[in-house]
Amino acid sequence: xxxxxxDIKTVASLSRLRIREEEAQDVIFQLNKILTYVxxxxxxxxxxxxxTTYALPMQNVFRADEVKPSIDRELALSNxxxxxxxxxxxxxxxxx
Amino acid sequence: xxxxDKTAHELHELLTAKKISATELTADVFAxxxxxxxxxxxxxxxxxxxxxxxxxxxxxxxARGEEIAPLEGIPCAVKDNICTKGIRTTCASKILxxxxxxxxxxxxxxxxxxxxxxxxxxxxxxxxxGGSTENSAFHVTRNPHNLERVPGGSSGGSAAAVAGGEAxxxxxxxxxxxxxxxxxxxxxxxxxxxxxxxSRYGLVAFASSLDQIGSFTRDVTDCALVLNAICGQDxxxxxxxxxxxxxxxxxxxxxxxxxxxxxxxxxxxxxxxxEVETAIHNVAKKFESLGAEIVDVSLPHTEYAISTYYxxxxxxxxxxxxxxxxxxxxxxxxxxxxxxxxxxxRTEKFGAEVKRRIMIGNYALSAGYYDAxxxxxxxxxTLIQKDFTDAFKNLDLILTPTTPNAAFKLGEMTSDPLTMxxxxxxxxxxxxxxxxxxxxxxxxxxxxxxLGFQLIGKALDEATILRAAxxxxxxx
Numbered sequence: 001x002x003x004x005x006x007d008i009k010t011v012a013s014l015s016r017l018r019i020r021e022e023e024a025q026d027v028i029f030q031l032n033k034i035l036t037y038v039x040x041x042x043x044x045x046x047x048x049x050x051x052t053t054y055a056l057p058m059q060n061v062f063r064a065d066e067v068k069p070s071i072d073r074e075l076a077l078s079n080x081x082x083x084x085x086x087x088x089x090x091x092x093x094x095x096x
Numbered sequence: 097x098x099x100x101d102k103t104a105h106e107l108h109e110l111l112t113a114k115k116i117s118a119t120e121l122t123a124d125v126f127a128x129x130x131x132x133x134x135x136x137x138x139x140x141x142x143x144x145x146x147x148x149x150x151x152x153x154x155x156x157x158x159a160r161g162e163e164i165a166p167l168e169g170i171p172c173a174v175k176d177n178i179c180t181k182g183i184r185t186t187c188a189s190k191i192l193x194x195x196x197x198x199x200x201x202x203x204x205x206x207x208x209x210x211x212x213x214x215x216x217x218x219x220x221x222x223x224x225x226g227g228s229t230e231n232s233a234f235h236v237t238r239n240p241h242n243l244e245r246v247p248g249g250s251s252g253g254s255a256a257a258v259a260g261g262e263a264x265x266x267x268x269x270x271x272x273x274x275x276x277x278x279x280x281x282x283x284x285x286x287x288x289x290x291x292x293x294x295s296r297y298g299l300v301a302f303a304s305s306l307d308q309i310g311s312f313t314r315d316v317t318d319c320a321l322v323l324n325a326i327c328g329q330d331x332x333x334x335x336x337x338x339x340x341x342x343x344x345x346x347x348x349x350x351x352x353x354x355x356x357x358x359x360x361x362x363x364x365x366x367x368x369x370x371e372v373e374t375a376i377h378n379v380a381k382k383f384e385s386l387g388a389e390i391v392d393v394s395l396p397h398t399e400y401a402i403s404t405y406y407x408x409x410x411x412x413x414x415x416x417x418x419x420x421x422x423x424x425x426x427x428x429x430x431x432x433x434x435x436x437x438x439x440x441x442r443t444e445k446f447g448a449e450v451k452r453r454i455m456i457g458n459y460a461l462s463a464g465y466y467d468a469x470x471x472x473x474x475x476x477x478t479l480i481q482k483d484f485t486d487a488f489k490n491l492d493l494i495l496t497p498t499t500p501n502a503a504f505k506l507g508e509m510t511s512d513p514l515t516m517x518x519x520x521x522x523x524x525x526x527x528x529x530x531x532x533x534x535x536x537x538x539x540x541x542x543x544x545x546x547l548g549f550q551l552i553g554k555a556l557d558e559a560t561i562l563r564a565a566x567x568x569x570x571x572x
Contacts, residue, residue, distance in 0.1 A: 003459065014462065015414065015454045016421070016435070018443045027452070033514050034456060038403040041472050044479070051474030054305050054335065055481055055530025056292055056555060061334040075198040079425035088424050093434050 002035045003028060099124040100261040104170045104318045107264060111158065111169050118154035118169030122147050122213050125171040128261045129215065137237045138247075138257040140176045141184050142216040147171070150213050157211075165210035166321045173263035175254045176217040177224055178204055178309065179298035183214075187300050188232035189222045191426045191445035201298025202333065203267060203309045203326045210325055215263050218253030222447045223417065224274055224302045226250050227519050230510055231449045238506070239281060241546055245503040248278030251312070255282040258312045259546075265322055266312045271303050272405050273498075273523025275310045276535035280498035280548030283537045285313045285565070289323060290556050291530035292337035295330030303412035304335075306405075306527040316566040319534070320344035323558065339556050347559035350570040352386045357551075357564070358393030358491040363522055369501040371541045376497050379538050379549045379568065383495070386567055393491060395483040398525060400476050405524040406517055407460050407473035414457025417450070452513060481529040484552075492560055494552040496522050498535040502545035522550060532558045536565050 003011075008028055012019045019027055073086055082089040099107065099121050110116045126144060133139060154169035174180060177187045179197035186192045200208065221231035229237040229252025237252045239245040240260035247256040251268030255278035258266050268275040270288035279286020288310040299309055311322035327341045359380055364373060380390045422428035422441035429444045431437035446454070460469035487494065499522060509516040526533040532555070535548040553561040 007459070008455070011455045011459045011462065014458045015451075016438045016442050017446070017451055017454065018439055027455075030452060030513055031456060031459070034406065034452075034517070035459075037514055038407055038469070038473075041400055041403050041407075041476055042468070044397075044400060044476060046472060046475035046479070049475040049478050051471055052477040052481060053474060054291075055477075055528065056290070056337065058335060063331065071198055078198060079195055081422055081426070081428035090423055091431065091434050091437050 003031050098128070098261070100128040102264070103314045104167055104264050104321060107170055108166055112164065114158065118151040118158070118213065119148070121169065122151040122171055125215060125262065125264070132240070132260055133262060135238060135243055136240055136256050136260045136262065137235050138218055138253040138260060138262050139173070139216040140186055140188060140219050140234055140253070143183060143214050147213045147215055150211065154211055154213070167207070167210040167212045167325055170212045170264050171215050172207070172212045173215050173218045173254055173257040173266040174204060175220055175251050175266070175268045177220060177269060177300040178267055179300070180204055180214070180217065183217065185217065185300070186234070187223050188220045188234055189446065189450070190233045191420050191441070193427060195426055197298070199298060202295035202330045204298065206328065207267065207325045215257070218251070218257055218266060220253055221250035222450050223300070223413070224250040224269055224271055225413070225449050225453055227273070227277055227516055228504070228509065229253060230506065231447055233447050236506060239503050241283060241544065242503065244505055245545065246281065246506055248281035248503060250274040252278050254312050255279055255284060255286065258282070258284045258314060264314070265318055267309060267326070268312055269299055269307055269309050270527065271306045271409060272527050273520050275312065276498050276523050276533055276548070276550060277520070279312055279535040281503035281546065283546030283548070285316055285319050285534065285536055287311050287319050287323065287534045288526065288532060289327060289558055290337070290532045292335055293327045293532070293556070293558070295328070295333040295336045297330055297332035301416040303409040304416060305412060306409060308527070316536070316562060316569050317345070317348055320348055320562055337556070342559055344559060344562055347562040348566045349563050350567045352383055352388040352564050352567045355388040355492045355560070355564060356391055356490065357383055357388050358391050358487055358494045360393050360395045360398065360487070360494060360496060362395050362398035363496040367500050367518070368497065372497045372499070372501060372547060375538050375547045376495065376549055380495060382568060382571065383564070386571055388564070391491065393487050393494065395487060395525065397476065397479045397483050398521070401480055401525040401528060402517060402521055404473045404476045404480060404528055405520065406456070407469050408477065410453040410457035411460050411470050412457070414454045414461065417454055420446070449513065477528050480525055484529045484531060488554050493564055496550045496552065498522055498548040498550040502541045502543070502547055526552050531555055532561055534561050534565055536568060
């Protein structure tokens with residue numbers, strides 16, 4: 001067993017997900033199966049091997065610092081679930 | 097032969113010779129959609145009014161005696177994770193069910209410059225996570241060759257649309273095989289270009305270091321035409337490559353004499369279907385008879401590719417999907433405070449596979465596990481890539497099966513995610529190494545299910561893949 005019920009709760013919380021009581025066992029079972037499978041990587045010696053994040057050579061891309069038109073505010077807000085006065089509106093964040 | 101079954105280049109000739117009109121062609125494809133879409137379910141959104149209006153514009157242009165582009169007036173489909181301005185783009189997820197992109201993805205914008213006719217947006221596994229299109233939050237897509245079978249995935253809708261006569265060509269995306277595998281299952285040509293060849297701007301991000309947009313077509317000539325339309329550097333995607341884009345139609349030379357093609361033994365081990373194995377060996381013999389040299393090659397780290405992929409892709413996905421928080425776009429499910437609102441939104445609106453991958457990703461990235469999982473996978477990625485670099489020192493192409501078996505039955509793999517992941521063994525190494533790859537149809541099983549072979553090329557050498565694929569197709 002690689003991942004415990006407590007681990008699942010922590011990961012779910014980090015992921016902003018909630019695991020329902022009745023699905024917890026199945027989620028743990030599937031995740032453990034996958035995590036057990038990927039264990040085969042541990043058999044490989046990767047001492048002195050550099051990690052690869054992008055397969056092709058990448059370098060910083062610079063551009064001139066020029067003002068260019070960007071997306072219109074109304075358009076940017078057009079998919080917002082809730083908006084007010086040109087802003088995205090969310091439930092209260094701070095206690096008052 | 098019906099118009100809806102023809103290739104883009106055949107239809108282009110008919111259009112320029114004024115033997116057909118774009119309106120007539122579009123109506124023919126929609127008649128086919130009306131006939132089969134109930135059974136196949138390739139589309140999530142159908143853009144009939146826009147298509148009809150766009151076809152008229154192409155006909156006006158032809159009537160004025162103006163020259164038309166190779167894909168102008170040709171009915172096409174676009175995977176529903178590629179943003180289309182003003183046209184709903186859902187990623188087959190409840191969380192984006194009503195999302196109307198305020199901009200076009202660069203690949204779609206470039207394609208649109210040729211005025212093809214958009215028939216609609218195609219079904220996929222939610223956020224492109226899956227290999228059967230059964231993970232769509234809306235409906236399944238069925239394989240046009242056998243309605244009891246899956247079309248593959250995640251670009252199952254794009255593959256099924258082309259195979260079923262519901263579009264002449266389509267765009268898809270490929271993170272671990274999501275173009276090549278459904279192309280193989282549906283008996284069409286599916287091309288994943290080199291990482292960076294096509295801008296990812298406007299492609300809804302799944303795993304940013306692996307995602308690439310590509311094409312589904314009925315033959316290799318159409319493939320070259322679509323690649324010509326969508327490839328090229330883009331200011332909006334800093335990972336798009338500055339490498340010059342050749343005219344890919346110049347690669348359509350039916351000659352493989354002198355080409356060295358490697359057959360990696362690691363792709364022919366346990367679990368591979370005997371009919372698939374025979375088919376691939378027949379393809380190798382065909383290439384040999386056409387003058388290519390077939391050589392045995394070893395890619396020793398292949399057996400680690402699935403593990404590497406299923407750590408890197410979920411880690412990147414967990415990060416990319418953080419943006420679905422119910423704030424700036426997408427669905428929101430209310431809660432007492434911000435954290436509860438976000439948690440409610442994500443819990444209710446993401447499907448099971450998406451949640452599974454987010455959790456694997458966050459687990460692999462979390463303190464105490466990062467080195468053992470994520471960093472380890474990145475190091476193995478280096479080894480897998482080196483396998484290809486070493487092999488290509490002495491080779492032009494690598495030939496493999498696209499999939500270990502033909503299309504499986506609906507529901508056959510849904511209960512066991514890991515079994516589904518293992519299906520990706522032949523395709524994920526190509527994404528890990530960022531290389532170009534294609535799946536080309538190579539006959540049928542005894543059950544009349546399509547089979548495909550995969551050709552892998554050197555980075556940025558799509559042209560040699562097209563040349564060999566064209567030679568194969570021309571000598572059937």
